[in-house]
Amino acid sequence: SGAWIQAVPTTQTLSLTSEEFRLGVLMRLGMPIPESRGLLTCPNSKCTSAVDSEGMHLLTCGMGPGRVRLHDRMVRAWNSLILSTGLRTCVEPRGLYQDQRRPDIVVPDFHDGRG
Numbered sequence: 001s002g003a004w005i006q007a008v009p010t011t012q013t014l015s016l017t018s019e020e021f022r023l024g025v026l027m028r029l030g031m032p033i034p035e036s037r038g039l040l041t042c043p044n045s046k047c048t049s050a051v052d053s054e055g056m057h058l059l060t061c062g063m064g065p066g067r068v069r070l071h072d073r074m075v076r077a078w079n080s081l082i083l084s085t086g087l088r089t090c091v092e093p094r095g096l097y098q099d100q101r102r103p104d105i106v107v108p109d110f111h112d113g114r115g
Contacts, residue, residue, distance in 0.1 A: 011080055027055060075104045082107060 004024065009015040016024065026033055033055035042049050047063040059070075075091060082089050082105065090106045 014077055014080070023055065027059075030054065071104075079105055 004016075005028070007014075023033065032053040041047070042051055042057060042061055042063070044061060044063045047061055049057055049061065051057050079089050079091055087107050088109055090108060092102045092104060093106055094100075094102060096103065096106070
């Protein structure tokens with residue numbers, strides 16, 4: 001679970017900002033996140049959950065902007081990885097489902113485990 005500390009990012013998508021790295025180290029060490037001091041509830045007005053000093057709620061809140069940012073970064077990272085194998089991708093295509101759902105990534109050339 002600590003491989004991210006030693007990993008050398010190969011693309012900008014896989015890089016952490018200084019702030020992300022700092023927060024990651026604090027969380028890894030189980031230290032309190034200074035930014036969470038004084039927060040009694042989540043800063044997102046739609047959420048009424050209490051905020052913990054280790055920042056886990058702020059990282060995982062299903063109603064906060066962090067969720068979308070994390071999702072988008074993960075989609076970009078997976079897309080980059082798939083593209084590096086030589087396969088084509090389509091990110092969040094529209095119109096595949098009648099109920100407006102969109103898959104994160106479609107790999108159109110992938111059949112029976114072969115590209």
